[in-house]
Amino acid sequence: MKKTLLAMVLLAVSGVTLAADDAVVRLGTEGAYPPWNFLNDAGEVDGFERELGDELCKRAGLTCEWVTNDWDSIIPNLVSGNYDVIMAGMSITAERDEVIDFTQNYSQPDPSSYMAMSADVDLADAVVAAQSNTIQAAFVAEQGWTLVEFATPEETIAAVKNGEADAVLADQSFVKPIADEDADLMLLEREELIGGGVGLGIRESDGELREKLDAAIASVKADGTLNELITKWEVGATF
Amino acid sequence: MFAYCADPDTLSGFKWLSCYLTTGKHFGFYWSFLTVLTLLAVTAPAALALGFLGARAARSRHFALRGLGKTYIAIVRGVPDIVFFMFFVIALDQGFEWIRHQWLCPNWTEAIRQGNDFRVCPSAKLPLGNSPQWIHEVYGFFLAVITFAIVFGAFAANVLFGAMTAVPKAQLETAAAYGMSRKQTFWRILVPQMWVYAVPGLSNLWMILIKATPLLFLLGVEDIVYWARELGGSKQAKFTAYPHGDWRLWYFLVLLVFYLSFTKLSEWVLSRLMVRLRRGQATVGGSA
Incomplete structure (x- = not known):
């Protein structure tokens, strides 16, 4: 009896972790700011951040999905949980940092x-x-x-x-x-020269996700993938 | 879409246009017309039902119910739409998630409110974090319907409240003299006769509702105005196969035609309805 109970508990727990692994990370963007992010002719999100974001998700082992949101309400919708990450050419500023957290910058400060x-x-x-x-x-x-x-x-x-x-x-x-x-x-x-480079915006309570994506950014910086993308899309100086 | 669209740079005139107008993006635009029409088709009856309930509550003999009805009408009518759409919807969404959280994750120990963040357990999220994008869109649409219904329901309640009061007292007294109960009087005498007073006011609301749909984008639902702005904005050759300047004027002209013909059609239907309602009713405009 005890063993079956234990087995059931284990199963339930593993089921929960499985479900958590399946979780989709939703990336919110504006979709109106080429070359950073825009809608291509097919109506899909495209641009520097699309390519970089997909690469970051791959390296961090996350399943990601893109959503578009109005710029003005992009932070309120993040903190209320409609998506998990802002990737919309958002410069890291002290003001925004009070409300949300940022990863390290993935672009040099763009004049x-x-x-x-x-x-x-x-x-x-x-x-x-x-x-x-x-x-x-x-x-x-x-x-x-x-x-x-x-x-x-x-x-x-x-x-x-x-x-x-x-x-x-x-x-x-x-x-x-x-x-x-x-x-x-x-x-x-x-x-x-204003702004301190562009980073991913993440909820302050989402430390784990931030670390994962931070590590992924460090990895694309280290092997030159990021520089290639920056040159391809012309979004400022390389690292 | 068509085989010859592979290289749009070489095309011109009608052929180019036929390719341009059939890009995936344009289909998003065409779909959004359907979204808007569906929204209207669902919201209008919902708002009317809510308005009817509100008007009944505001006329209730029970003071608590009357207070509730009057408060609903007063508060919603007084708050600007855009505030309602920015804050109420987020609050509504969080309310749903909070209830689900209490229900589904009783053992959750972390706080839900952490500073600015609102965090419920993953299984309480609405829609679930891993559900496909279309579910998120349907959910957003559903929130939009509720919000529109609440906002327009308050205005409709006020119109119906006035219409109910406008039905001649003599009619109701006669019903009572015939021995009808209050309930019978309400459903058989008051309700059938109030519409003729309500329709002009309700038709105004309908017209405003038609034009209020751009508020949808505040909820993440991509409506026709969003697409017109997106498609009409100037496009550089670097980012599209169909570069063009600022064409928003043309897209908004299309919207103008759409909105004008839709209002014209509504006016026609409503005036027919009015003729029909006046039949046999003791009003100034109708046959006595």
Whole structure:
């Protein structure tokens, strides 16, 4: 009797661990910020972070799934448990670190550039667009310049094109491909070095997952895989 | 989609467009129309039912029930929609998970609230962490229906409350004189006659509901406005086989046509309904 009971308990426990091993790690991203993350023609998440994220999950032995979420509510939805990781080109900042935890950075601090319709924009006098809740928006506000915020990166570009704003401040990796292909837009010479590199955002109570992914990032850094991806997608300097 | 779409750069005109409009992304857009229509089809009756209950409660003779009905109407009508959609839904989701947690994991020792984090045991998660993405989407949709039903239910309750009061007293007194019980009077006299007063107000709510669907994206449900913005945004050749500039205007024009024709159709149906309801009823507009 005791033995059967013990066997049943063991079975139940092993069943539980099995279920835990099966667990899917859900990666939340914005899906609107090329080359970091965007939706490709098939409607799937694609980009630097897609490739890197899949590689990290493989190395950490995790089954991962991608979900898209609005940028503005990306942190509240993480802490309430709708997904487990934020991988959305999110710079590591002290402010965000109070609410969530970050892994080590998987990109070098990417300089932020101004993109405008003409090269002689006087920033102190200009209207500068930025995406809300970004380091760039915080930076423009700190300078005391006129800031207009938009919910999506696309709208910040459109604001410059239709004259609502004189310049947009965003990660160089995001604005450069746009300026390259659009004859009307150009990058200003001035650049800002803000932010401390991009990391994965994880719930503060999820220490185990953070360690696993941290180790995976260290491993892609060590064998050069990360540098290859950074060069391929042009998201800043290599390590 | 089509065989000739392998290399879109070489195509032009209609052929290019036929490829462009049949990418996987565009099918996401087309599906979202169905999502929105389904949402409306499910939410409208649910909100009406909730409104009916609310109106009945607000008219109740029992003070506690009346207080409940009136509080529901007052609170929900007073809170901005966007606040409701940002916070209420997260609270609702966490409420469900909390109940499941108490039920399924009685031996769990860790705290559920750890700072900002909300952590229930894995088997209490809704939907389960390892369920496929479509279950997550259906669950999000379900939360959206509940939230829309609660918000619009409060407005509907207020409309129905007014409509119930608008039915001429004489009708109810006559029913009582014929010996009908309160319940009989309510179902046979009051309810059939109140609609003619309720429909104009309800039709307003319906129109607002049609246009409120972009709030869906706050819940992670990808609706037509989300897709229009995503597809219309400028695309660089580096990231797509179909580069284009800012085409949001065209996508939003499509939405405009959709919304306008849908409201037009609704107006037509509602006016027919109104004619039908007025028949034989003692109102100013109808035949006495």
